[in-house]
Amino acid sequence: MRTNMILLVEDNPDDEALTLRALKKNNILNEVIVARDGAEALDFLFGTGSYTGRDLGIMPEVILLDINLPKINGLEVLGKIRATERTRLLPVVILTTSNEEQDKLKSYTLGANSFIRKPVDFQQFSEAIRQLGVYWLLLNQAPPLVKG
Amino acid sequence: MGPETQGFVSPPRHHYWKITLVALAVTCAVAGGLYYLARLYVINEAERNIEAVLLAHKGMHRYIQEVMHPAFYKLKAEGMVAEKFYAPEILSSSFIVRNQHKAYNEERKAAGLEEVYYKMAAFNPRNPVNKADAMEEKLIRMFNENKELKNYREIVRIDGKDYLYVALPFLVNKPKCLKCHGDREDAPLGLQLLYPGQGGFNEKVGDIRAIESIRAPMEQQYFVIYILFASSFAGLLVLAGLLFFNTRLRDMVRVRTQALAQEVVERRRAEEEVRRANEELEDRVEERTAQIAAANKELDSFAYSVSHDLRAPLRGIDGFSLALLEDYGERLDETAKDYISRVRAGCLRMGDLIDDMLQLSRLSRGEIHRQEVDLSAMASEIAGELQRGAPQRRVVFEITPGITVAGDVILLRAVLDNLLGNAWKFTAKTEGARITFGRQEEGGKEVLFVRDNGAGFDMAYANKLFGAFQRLHSTQEFEGTGIGLATVQRIIHRHGGSIRAEGAVGRGATFYFSV
Numbered sequence: 001m002r003t004n005m006i007l008l009v010e011d012n013p014d015d016e017a018l019t020l021r022a023l024k025k026n027n028i029l030n031e032v033i034v035a036r037d038g039a040e041a042l043d044f045l046f047g048t049g050s051y052t053g054r055d056l057g058i059m060p061e062v063i064l065l066d067i068n069l070p071k072i073n074g075l076e077v078l079g080k081i082r083a084t085e086r087t088r089l090l091p092v093v094i095l096t097t098s099n100e101e102q103d104k105l106k107s108y109t110l111g112a113n114s115f116i117r118k119p120v121d122f123q124q125f126s127e128a129i130r131q132l133g134v135y136w137l138l139l140n141q142a143p144p145l146v147k148g
Numbered sequence: 149m150g151p152e153t154q155g156f157v158s159p160p161r162h163h164y165w166k167i168t169l170v171a172l173a174v175t176c177a178v179a180g181g182l183y184y185l186a187r188l189y190v191i192n193e194a195e196r197n198i199e200a201v202l203l204a205h206k207g208m209h210r211y212i213q214e215v216m217h218p219a220f221y222k223l224k225a226e227g228m229v230a231e232k233f234y235a236p237e238i239l240s241s242s243f244i245v246r247n248q249h250k251a252y253n254e255e256r257k258a259a260g261l262e263e264v265y266y267k268m269a270a271f272n273p274r275n276p277v278n279k280a281d282a283m284e285e286k287l288i289r290m291f292n293e294n295k296e297l298k299n300y301r302e303i304v305r306i307d308g309k310d311y312l313y314v315a316l317p318f319l320v321n322k323p324k325c326l327k328c329h330g331d332r333e334d335a336p337l338g339l340q341l342l343y344p345g346q347g348g349f350n351e352k353v354g355d356i357r358a359i360e361s362i363r364a365p366m367e368q369q370y371f372v373i374y375i376l377f378a379s380s381f382a383g384l385l386v387l388a389g390l391l392f393f394n395t396r397l398r399d400m401v402r403v404r405t406q407a408l409a410q411e412v413v414e415r416r417r418a419e420e421e422v423r424r425a426n427e428e429l430e431d432r433v434e435e436r437t438a439q440i441a442a443a444n445k446e447l448d449s450f451a452y453s454v455s456h457d458l459r460a461p462l463r464g465i466d467g468f469s470l471a472l473l474e475d476y477g478e479r480l481d482e483t484a485k486d487y488i489s490r491v492r493a494g495c496l497r498m499g500d501l502i503d504d505m506l507q508l509s510r511l512s513r514g515e516i517h518r519q520e521v522d523l524s525a526m527a528s529e530i531a532g533e534l535q536r537g538a539p540q541r542r543v544v545f546e547i548t549p550g551i552t553v554a555g556d557v558i559l560l561r562a563v564l565d566n567l568l569g570n571a572w573k574f575t576a577k578t579e580g581a582r583i584t585f586g587r588q589e590e591g592g593k594e595v596l597f598v599r600d601n602g603a604g605f606d607m608a609y610a611n612k613l614f615g616a617f618q619r620l621h622s623t624q625e626f627e628g629t630g631i632g633l634a635t636v637q638r639i640i641h642r643h644g645g646s647i648r649a650e651g652a653v654g655r656g657a658t659f660y661f662s663v
Contacts, residue, residue: 015463018464
C-alpha cells in the first residue's frame with residue numbers, strides 16, 4: 001500500500017525540526033516517520049524492536065538518511081536496506097552535513113539514489129528540501145513494492 | 149675485538165737465523181765437496197807432473213844405457229878410448245840424470261815455476277849427494293821387503309806449503325849392474341881410482357839399490373781451489389741472499405695478507421653495521437610511517453567531525469534565526485531584525501570558513517597523482533567559468549597557450565582556481581581589468597605566473613599572504629576567507645615547487661610559481 005510516507009533518519013533534533021519545518025513550509029504534507037538512529041530506522045523497516053508487528057506492506061516513498069548516526073551509522077543502514085529483499089529497491093537519499101569524497105563514494109557504491117549536502121544557509125536548505133519533495137514524491141515513479 | 153683483528157703482525161725473526169744456518173751448512177757442505185774435488189784434482193795434477201818428470205828420466209836412463217853406453221863401449225873395444233878411462237859425466241847415468249834434473253829445475257825457475265825436488269836416494273851411494281835421508285832409507289827398506297810395492301805417495305808440508313811426495317823403487321840389481329857396483333876389486337880401474345871409498349860398491353843382485361825420491365809442488369795448483377772457493381762462495385752468497393730476500397718477501401706478503409684479511413673483516417663488520425643501521429632506519433621509518441598514517445587517520449576523522457559537528461549547529465542557528473524572523477517578524481523592530489540578519493551572516497561566514505579549512509586539509513593530504521597537465525587549457529576553462537558567473541564584467545584574459553606541467557590535475561586545478569579567482573576578485577573595481585597567465589625564464593628555470601592589474605598589495609605584507617586565514621583586505625572590500633593562498637602554497641610545496649608574490653597597492657599583483 002502506498003501512503004507517500006517519508007522516513008527521516010536524523011539524530012540531531014535541530015536538524016529534525018528544521019527538516020520538518022522546511023517540508024511544512026514547502027507544503028509537503030506527507031506523513032514523516034522520524035527515526036533517531038540507525039537501529040530505529042532498521043526496526044521500522046524490518047518490523048522489529050519497538051516496531052514489532054508493524055504492517056510491512058507499508059513502506060516509505062523515500063528515505064532521507066543521515067550518515068553520522070549513533071549505534072548504526074547511515075552507511076550500514078543503507079547496506080542492510082540494499083541487502084534485504086523487501087527493502088532493496090526503496091529510494092534512499094543521503095542527506096548529510098558531510099562533504100567527504102569517501103562518504104559520497106561509499107554511499108553511491110552501496111546504492112544510494114542521491115547524495116545531498118545540507119547547506120548551512122536555511123534558505124538554501126529549505127530550497128533543497130522543496131526540490132527533494134517535488135522530485136521524489138511527485139515526479140519520481142517509485143519502484144513496485146516487493147512482497148516479503 | 150676478536151683475535152683476528154689485533155693490530156700489526158710482526159715478521160717472525162727466528163726464520164732468518166734458521167735460513168742463515170741452512171745457508172751456512174749448505175755452504176760448508178758444498179765447500180767441503182768442492183775442496184775435496186779440487187784437492188783430488190790438484191793431487192792428480194801433481195802426480196801427472198811427477199810422472200812426466202819420471203818418464204823423462206826413464207827415457208834419459210834408457211838413452212844412456214841403450215844408445216850412449218853401447219856406442220862408448222864399442223869405441224873402447226876398438227881401442228879408441230883408454231882402458232882405464234872413467235868419467236861419471238859419460239858413464240854414470242845417475243850422475244847424468246841428476247845434473248840433467250838440476251838444469252831442468254833451473255829452467256823451471258827461469259820460467260817462474262817451482263822446482264821439482266828429485267833425488268836418487270841410496271844407502272850407499274858413490275856420491276854423497278845421493279845419500280838417503282832417514283825417511284828415504286826407511287822407504288828403501290820397505291820396497292826391498294815388499295817387491296810388489298810399486299810406489300809410495302804422501303802429501304807433505306814444508307815451510308807451510310803442500311807438496312806431493314812420491315817414492316819409486318829405482319832398479320833391482322842385475323848381474324851386469326855389478327860390473328860397476330859389485331866388489332870394488334871387480335870394478336873398472338878408472339872407477340876405483342875415482343871413488344876411493346866403498347860407496348856404490350858391494351851391491352847384491354836382486355836388491356833394490358836406490359829409490360827415486362821426488363816432490364812436486366802443489367801450491368800453484370791450489371790457485372784453482374781458491375778460484376773455485378771464491379766463485380762457489382760468491383754463488384752461495386747470492387743464493388743465500390735470494391733465499392733471505394724470498395723469505396722476507398714471503399713474510400711481507402703474509403703480513404700484508406693478514407692485514408688485508410683484517411681489513412676485510414673490518415669492512416664486513418662495517419657493512420654489517422651499515423646494514424643493521426639501515427634495518428633500524430627502515431624499522432624506524434616504518435614506525436614513523438605508521439605513526440604518520442595514524443596521525444593522518446586521526447586528522448581525517450577530526451576533519452570529518454569538524455565538517456559534521458561544527459556545521460550542524462550553524463545550520464541550527466541559521467535555521468532558527470530565520471524561523472524567528474519568519475514566524476515572529478512582526479513583533480520585532482528593525483534593530484532586532486538587523487541583529488538576526490547579522491547572526492545569520494556570521495553563520496554563513498563560519499560555514500564558508502569551515503568549508504575552506506576542510507578543503508585546505510583535504511588538499512594537504514592524500515597522494516599526488518602526477519600526470520601531464522595542460523595548464524593553459526585549464527586556465528582558459530576557469531576564465532570562461534568566471535566570465536559566465538559575472539557576465540556584466542569586462543575583463544581581458546591573456547593566456548599563453550601550451551603551458552604543460554607534470555602534476556596532480558585536481559590539485560593544480562585548485563591552484564589555478566584560487567590564483568585566477570583572486571585575480572578576478574581583486575580586479576572587480578578596476579577599469580580595463582587584465583589578467584595574464586604566462587611563463588618566463590628565471591635562472592635557467594621556467595617560472596609560471598598569474599598577473600592582474602587589480603587592487604594589488606603592500607609588499608611589506610608579502611610574507612603574510614600565504615598564511616592561513618591571513619587577509620590584507622576587509623571582507624567589506626573583497627570577500628574571502630584567507631585560505632586560498634595558503635592552499636595554493638601548500639599544493640605548490642607538495643609538488644616540490646615554490647611560489648612568491650610581487651605587487652604594489654593599486655597596481656596589481658603577480659604570483660610566480662614553479663611546479
